[in-house]
Amino acid sequence: xxxxxxxxxxxxxxxxxxxxxxxxxxxxxxxxxxxxxxxxxxxxxxxxxxxxxxxxxxxxxxxxxxxxxxxxxxxxxxxxxxxxxxxxxxxxxxxxxxxxxxxxxxxxxxxxxxxxxxxxxxxxxxxxxxxxxxxxxxxxxxxxxxxxxxxxxxxxxxxxxxxxxxxxxxxxxxxxxxxxxxxxxxxxxxxxxxxxxxxxxxxxxxxxxxxxxxxxxxxxxxxxxxxxxxxxxxxxxxxxxxxxxxxxxxxxxxxxxxxxxxxxxxxxxxxxxxxxxxxxxxxxxxxxxxxxxxxxxxxxxxxxxxxxxxxxxxxxxxxxxxxxxxxxxxxxxxxxxxxxx
Amino acid sequence: xxxxxxxxxxxxxxxxxxxxxxxxxxxxxxxxxxxxxxxxxxxxxxxxxxxxxxxxxxxxxxxxxxxxxxxxxxxxxxxxxxxxxxxxxxxxxxxxxxxxxxxxxxxxxxxxxxxxxxxxxxxxxxxxxxxxxxxxxxxxxxxxxxxxxxxxxxxxxxxxxxxxxxxxxxxxxxxxxxxxxxxxxxxxxxxxxxxxxxxxxxxxxxxxxxxxxxxxxxxxxxxxxxxxxxxxxxxxxxxxxxxxxxxxxxxxxxxxxxxxxxxxxxxxxxxxxxxxxxxxxxxxxxxxxxxxxxxxxxxxxxxxxxxxxxxxxxxxxxxxxxxxxxxxxxxxxxxxxxxxxxxxxxxxxxxxxxxxxxxxxxxxxxxxxxxxxxxxxxxxxxxxxxxxxxxxxxxxxxxxxxxxxxxxxxxxxxxxxxxxxxxxxxxxxxxxxxxxxxxxxxxxxxxxxxxxxxxxxxxxxxxxxxxxxxxxxxxxxxxxxxxxxxxxxxxxxxxxxxxxxxxxxxxxxxxxxxxxxxxxxxx
Numbered sequence: 001x002x003x004x005x006x007x008x009x010x011x012x013x014x015x016x017x018x019x020x021x022x023x024x025x026x027x028x029x030x031x032x033x034x035x036x037x038x039x040x041x042x043x044x045x046x047x048x049x050x051x052x053x054x055x056x057x058x059x060x061x062x063x064x065x066x067x068x069x070x071x072x073x074x075x076x077x078x079x080x081x082x083x084x085x086x087x088x089x090x091x092x093x094x095x096x097x098x099x100x101x102x103x104x105x106x107x108x109x110x111x112x113x114x115x116x117x118x119x120x121x122x123x124x125x126x127x128x129x130x131x132x133x134x135x136x137x138x139x140x141x142x143x144x145x146x147x148x149x150x151x152x153x154x155x156x157x158x159x160x161x162x163x164x165x166x167x168x169x170x171x172x173x174x175x176x177x178x179x180x181x182x183x184x185x186x187x188x189x190x191x192x193x194x195x196x197x198x199x200x201x202x203x204x205x206x207x208x209x210x211x212x213x214x215x216x217x218x219x220x221x222x223x224x225x226x227x228x229x230x231x232x233x234x235x236x237x238x239x240x241x242x243x244x245x246x247x248x249x250x251x252x253x254x255x256x257x258x259x260x261x262x263x264x265x266x267x268x269x270x271x272x273x274x275x276x277x278x279x280x281x282x283x284x285x286x287x288x289x290x291x292x293x294x295x296x297x298x299x300x301x302x303x304x305x306x307x308x309x310x311x312x313x314x315x316x317x318x319x320x321x322x323x324x325x326x327x328x329x330x331x332x333x334x335x336x337x338x339x340x341x
Numbered sequence: 342x343x344x345x346x347x348x349x350x351x352x353x354x355x356x357x358x359x360x361x362x363x364x365x366x367x368x369x370x371x372x373x374x375x376x377x378x379x380x381x382x383x384x385x386x387x388x389x390x391x392x393x394x395x396x397x398x399x400x401x402x403x404x405x406x407x408x409x410x411x412x413x414x415x416x417x418x419x420x421x422x423x424x425x426x427x428x429x430x431x432x433x434x435x436x437x438x439x440x441x442x443x444x445x446x447x448x449x450x451x452x453x454x455x456x457x458x459x460x461x462x463x464x465x466x467x468x469x470x471x472x473x474x475x476x477x478x479x480x481x482x483x484x485x486x487x488x489x490x491x492x493x494x495x496x497x498x499x500x501x502x503x504x505x506x507x508x509x510x511x512x513x514x515x516x517x518x519x520x521x522x523x524x525x526x527x528x529x530x531x532x533x534x535x536x537x538x539x540x541x542x543x544x545x546x547x548x549x550x551x552x553x554x555x556x557x558x559x560x561x562x563x564x565x566x567x568x569x570x571x572x573x574x575x576x577x578x579x580x581x582x583x584x585x586x587x588x589x590x591x592x593x594x595x596x597x598x599x600x601x602x603x604x605x606x607x608x609x610x611x612x613x614x615x616x617x618x619x620x621x622x623x624x625x626x627x628x629x630x631x632x633x634x635x636x637x638x639x640x641x642x643x644x645x646x647x648x649x650x651x652x653x654x655x656x657x658x659x660x661x662x663x664x665x666x667x668x669x670x671x672x673x674x675x676x677x678x679x680x681x682x683x684x685x686x687x688x689x690x691x692x693x694x695x696x697x698x699x700x701x702x703x704x705x706x707x708x709x710x711x712x713x714x715x716x717x718x719x720x721x722x723x724x725x726x727x728x729x730x731x732x733x734x735x736x737x738x739x740x741x742x743x744x745x746x747x748x749x750x751x752x753x754x755x756x757x758x759x760x761x762x763x764x765x766x767x768x769x770x771x772x773x774x775x776x777x778x779x780x781x782x783x784x785x786x787x788x789x790x791x792x793x794x795x796x797x798x799x800x801x802x803x804x805x806x807x808x809x810x811x812x813x814x815x816x817x818x819x820x821x822x823x824x825x826x827x828x829x830x831x832x833x834x835x836x837x838x839x840x841x842x843x844x845x846x847x848x849x850x851x852x853x854x855x856x857x858x859x860x861x862x863x864x
Contacts, residue, residue, distance in 0.1 A: 002667050003676065005683045007445075007693040009782040011768035012684050012711055014718035017775040019726060073721060119724030119776070233729070282728040287740060338760040339361070339597065339737045340610035
């Protein structure tokens with residue numbers, strides 16, 4: 001008796017990796033950094049993550065519905081969640097709730113779905129959202145809390161919720177907020193002071209900003225986990241950090257008075273987060289390994305240029321967006337040599 | 342450049358190199374290696390297709406009702422593009438008719454159906470015991486007569502590969518025993534059980550193509566194979582044969598990848614290994630050559646792995662060509678309850694069949710039955726997120742995501758320029774794709790489309806050339822006709838002038854005559 005069976009195309013054993021699994025790994029890798037950020041900047045960090053995630057998922061749901069896509073499949077793929085969390089880690093912990101709303105509107109609706117949804121966006125959605133609110137609401141986006149050791153009267157969870165959702169000005173705001181280390185550096189250098197003198201301020205730590213440097217270290221740890229799990233390749237992070245160090249080193253050696261040390265650059269702002277989690281976004285980045293090196297080097301170079309000459313204290317978001325534009329061109333010129341050709 | 346490569350490849354096997362990408366897959370080979378190779382009972386009917394490889398269908402040279410002996414020629418390829426087919430056992434030809442070919446296309450083709458008589462009686466055999474004194478071309482002729490094809494899976498006619506190799510002056514013969522696809526263990530069992538036959542085949546092949554040495558490549562996890570082959574090589578007469586263990590990384594058994602691992606050099610794109618002085622044959626092909634030359638046994642049976650969790654007793658069998666696959670599975674204990682897919686070949690590159698009524702052919706190295714939970718995908722297809730894993734594992738160093746995009750959008754020229762033709766369809770990109778895009782399937786489709794377009798292009802070029810030639814011919818003919826007309830007119834004109842001259846002369850003569858007769862007085 002012959003048996004009839006259903007056919008299918010080779011390979012006959014399906015991949016074990018999934019998009020959702022990949023995104024989940026990225027979220028796991030962010031956990032140490034999130035803990036560190038919460039430790040230094042209070043529960044506002046978690047509230048921002050929650051807010052941005054909810055808004056991101058809501059816009060994702062809306063757009064999937066409008067575009068008549070498979071809701072269950074795409075809502076659970078984790079990409080909107082990653083966008084929300086990455087954005088939340090870049091905003092000041094006490095920023096009002098509508099900052100996240102506006103940012104996620106631009107990230108998920110404009111940068112992602114209007115370009116075709118998952119896999120089709122030219123720009124990194126989280127950074128589009130961040131850039132929009134940074135340019136539109138500079139005041140809200142630059143009021144950073146001081147890290148825990150410098151702000152003993154920082155608001156607790158309930159107070160934080162009140163500030164973020166209710167817009168109530170926190171009591172003793174001046175005592176607990178201040179310029180970020182990068183901000184202090186920029187205004188200090190612009191007003192003609194020398195770096196070692198600026199670094200005497202309390203907001204600076206051993207090699208970067210107080211608190212910031214340790215958050216960056218925990219991000220880096222998460223990044224190493226992603227490398228270990230082969231979610232990202234080493235090329236982008238190595239090129240970002242490498243180019244920042246290589247470019248800032250000669251300037252610092254020649255004139256340490258007006259140029260921060262390479263480590264100060266690496267452990268300030270969003271550089272480590274950007275190197276491991278943002279510039280490594282595969283969709284908007286380069287595909288070939290050689291291309292990724294160029295992409296990362298470009299991010300490092302533009303970040304430094306903005307920090308040195310630009311109007312903003314940090315430039316990671318703009319650097320990533322600018323390099324997103326260059327990615328297709330880089331891909332075109334960095335094709336690997338085909339076997340036997 | 343080519344000469345350099347030929348020189349560099351002489352050191353094949355002395356140092357191992359890397360190839361780009363590839364995967365370390367779970368082997369699943371042990372399950373089919375526990376039992377010794379066995380021969381299933383003679384089936385009640387053998388359906389032998391007359392097309393055994395991707396080439397041409399050969400003509401049947403037997404009639405229905407005719408009695409054939411084991412080894413009799415039943416399909417004659419005349420040593421051209423087709424491959425000879427022989428009767429796998431003695432019996433009567435029941436029919437020469439169309440049957441489904443057990444091919445993913447689902448096409449039918451002519452088959453010789455033989456009802457065995459159970460005697461398994463051989464035709465008269467004349468082994469070439471003096472093969473060492475024969476010229477290479479005579480050995481290739483004998484290999485062709487025996488209907489031998491590459492048994493690794495590509496089923497390219499061996500005699501054609503050797504013709505090619507003889508012309509290209511091969512220095513090293515590579516015997517490929519790196520059976521890299523999971524589940525398949527037929528070569529492994531052959532090497533364990535018949536090491537001497539493989540070495541004998543290697544010597545014949547080496548002599549026939551004039552190679553200086555032979556390298557046998559096996560995977561480093563084939564311990565028993567290594568012992569068996571080392572023992573056989575240590576026996577006298579096996580000089581110039583080296584055994585090399587290569588790391589088990591899929592698709593290392595691919596000809597081009599194996600050559601890269603053994604020599605560090607790449608086979609030129611669009612070229613053959615013979616371009617760099619190498620000839621690659623599967624170990625089972627070498628054993629078939631030994632059978633053909635030393636015992637005059639044409640290729641009519643082969644080792645087949647019957648395995649997978651959908652088979653109750655996985656093992657290797659020695660199956661006659663034409664045996665229904667259902668018989669093999671029954672011999673191996675039948676299907677497990679949740680058997681869901683029947684695959685011919687390995688899980689990475691094999692093709693699935695809709696029915697087990699199809700016969701074993703010379704290419705059938707493995708019958709793999711997979712269960713539901715093994716083939717069920719945990720996620721439907723999603724858009725590409727450009728993660729680049731496919732490019733990382735691609736042994737041809739292509740950018741699969743880019744090719745996929747080009748094929749989907751019908752950018753055929755771009756896809757060709759991006760190296761679609763260099764894709765070996767190994768399926769590595771598929772296996773690592775988090776979006777579960779059937780990349781290999783797209784590439785098979787794309788390669789077919791490129792071939793069709795190339796054919797169309799050639800036909801169009803040919804038609805245009807013919808048209809232009811015809812136009813030129815017509816124009817020339819018209820010019821010639823015009824020229825002839827002109828000549829005729831000229832001649833006619835000349836004629837008229839002459840006639841006028843003659844008439845004038847006659848007139849003058851007449852006038853002269855009348856002038857002469859003028860003085861005479863009239864009557």
